[in-house]
Amino acid sequence: MDPIRSVYENDSDMADLVRSFVAEAPNRAQLLDDLLSGGELDELQRLAHQLKGAGGGYGFTLVTDVAARLEDALKEGAAESVIKERTSTLCEVLRAVRAPEGG
Amino acid sequence: MxxxxxxxxxxxxxxxxxxxxxxxxxxxxxxxxxxxxxxxxxxxxxxxxxxxxxxxxxxxxxxxxxxxxxxxxxxxxxxxxxxxxxxxxxxxxxxxxxxxxxxxxxxxxxxxxxxxxxxxxxxxxxxxxxxxxxxxxxxFLDGLTGLWNRGYLDHRLEGELNIARRYERRLSLLLGDIDHFKRVNDSFGHLFGDYVIQRIAEALSTHARRSDIACRYGGEEFALLLPSAGIDEAALVAERLRIAVEASPFHLRGTQLQVTISFGVASTEGLDPVTNESLIARADRALYNAKEAGRNCVHICVPDQPGAICSFTDFQSQLSD
Missing domain, CATH: 3.40.50.2300 (Response regulator)
Structure with missing residues (x-):
């Protein structure tokens, strides 16, 4: 996946926050993977819900959209294959977010 | 607030x-x-x-x-x-x-x-x-005296009781009632009656600590809420107030008029259940006793003797025993 940039990366109020979000994103991706393989679907749904709420605020609308799709699938009790696919999409997106250097 | x-x-x-x-x-x-x-x-x-x-x-x-x-x-x-x-x-x-x-x-x-x-x-x-x-x-303000009114007392008491319960702090309440106020009103008129109420409200504010809440509770009735104060401290405040009122006679058309006030004092110590109503009822009973005992005095609900009410003098001698 191509690198994803925050729409706020040039906003001086937000640059530091965007960097900390980006730094933390791979850990969240790992956590999503772990929760899925551990079958902890409630926690997975909570985390998807949190990422949905936060992503757009940090200028990563795609995080919000993809996380919302995972949350919906979990809420509706969708098939395992769907949940798996949407979790891995969210993980990919989280691993693709980037921030400008510096700070 | x-x-x-x-x-x-x-x-x-x-x-x-x-x-x-x-x-x-x-x-x-x-x-x-x-x-x-x-x-x-x-x-x-x-x-x-x-x-x-x-x-x-x-x-x-x-x-x-x-x-x-x-x-x-x-x-x-x-x-x-x-x-x-x-x-x-x-x-x-x-x-x-x-x-x-x-x-x-x-x-x-x-x-x-x-x-x-x-x-x-x-x-x-x-x-x-x-x-x-x-x-x-x-x-929440009383128009005549500038003190808090009864609505505020009810509101604030609920909050203070929550704090007292949470932090296991004590809380005391004084209820005061001007003695024979009707006579003052009937003899000197309502305007003078209002003046008396204002002056006593001032005395209450002057003697209250910064954290105390002074209220006009009703016509000639006052309340003073003392956060973190136990019954002994509250009894002293009441007695000091009573003396201050007694010591400041009013002058009108060349006549000197002595106004006095009676107090009932209660605290949350040993109170069960601890509610607005139970604390006010306790102080009210003590005030009633003070009136029965001849007025111009302070009566106190004794915390460790359920239902017991005594005069300020008896209370002091019990403390020193």
């Missing part, structure tokens, strides 16, 4: 995601607000009760108590009831919005939020809160 202090603009964010805490803090920076945060419903509720922020941004999905329940409890408690709550949540369905607003929230903002919109909504909520505080302050 602290109407004298300039608005400190404290905002509490209750959200289980630190990403949101940081984001809200950054987005509200230019509003000059003090932003505090908590990660769980329980902690948020406790924080709100302890520091009484000017507004609360509340998430719905929290790990323990959900946001609806937090809102319900905030609106139930006297000390947090008027704090505006804005739901800041990822739940965008109409049912959740309606439920949140019906629980008493002033607004509902969906995450991810637009920062310009959030700031405008926060400003609007704080504006309303300021007017509401002003209005409430007006409605």
């Amino acid at each position: 602290n109407p004298e202090a300039p608005n400190p603009n404290r905002v509490l964010v209750v959200d289980d995601s630190e990403f949101i805490h940081e984001l809200v803090r950054a987005r509200l920076r230019e509003e000059g607000l003090q932003v505090e945060h908590q990660l769980t419903g329980e902690a948020g509720l406790r924080h709100a009760i302890d520091v009484q922020p000017d507004m609360i941004l509340l998430d719905i999905e929290l790990p323990d108590l959900n946001g609806f329940e937090v809102c319900r409890q905030l609106k139930e408690r006297a000390e947090t009831r008027t704090i505006p709550v804005i739901f800041l949540t990822g739940q965008s369905d109409t049912a959740a919005k309606v439920r949140g607003l019906d629980l008493g929230a002033v607004d509902y903002v969906i995450k991810p939020f637009d920062d310009v919109e959030l700031r405008a909504r926060v400003r609007a909520a704080l504006r309303t809160k300021r007017l509401q505080d002003l209005l409430q302050q007006q409605s």
Whole structure:
């Protein structure tokens, strides 16, 4: 996946926050993977819900959209294959977010 | 409620995601607000009760108590009831919005939020809160004396009792009633009666500590609420007040008029259940006894002897025994 940039990366109020979000994103991706393989679907749904709420605020609308799709699938009790696919999409997106250097 | 202090603009964010805490803090920076945060419903509720922020941004999905329940409890408690709550949540369905607003929230903002919109909504909520505080302050003041009125006593007592219970602190209440006030009114007229009430209100304010709450409880009745004070301290305050009133006669058309006041004193020590009603009833019984005993005296509900009421003199000698 191509690198994803925050729409706020040039906003001086937000640059530091965007960097900390980006730094933390791979850990969240790992956590999503772990929760899925551990079958902890409630926690997975909570985390998807949190990422949905936060992503757009940090200028990563795609995080919000993809996380919302995972949350919906979990809420509706969708098939395992769907949940798996949407979790891995969210993980990919989280691993693709980037921030400008510096700070 | 602290109407004298300039608005400190404290905002509490209750959200289980630190990403949101940081984001809200950054987005509200230019509003000059003090932003505090908590990660769980329980902690948020406790924080709100302890520091009484000017507004609360509340998430719905929290790990323990959900946001609806937090809102319900905030609106139930006297000390947090008027704090505006804005739901800041990822739940965008109409049912959740309606439920949140019906629980008493002033607004509902969906995450991810637009920062310009959030700031405008926060400003609007704080504006309303300021007017509401002003209005409430007006409605809680007694016009004749400038003391707090009975409505405020009821409101404040509930909050102080919660604090006393939580921190195992004592709380005492004085009820005072001007002796033979009807005679004063009948002999010298209502205007003079009003003047007497004002002067006694001044004495009450002068003798109260900064933290005490002085109220005009009814026509010629006064109340003084003493947070953190035990029965012995409260009894002393009452006796000092009684003496101060006795020692300041009124002068009218060349006549000297001695006005006196009787007090009933009670505290939360040994009180069960600890409620507004039970504490007021205790002080009221003591006041009744003081009147029966001949007026111009202080009677005290003795905490460790249920139902026992004694005079100030007896109470002092018991203490020194």
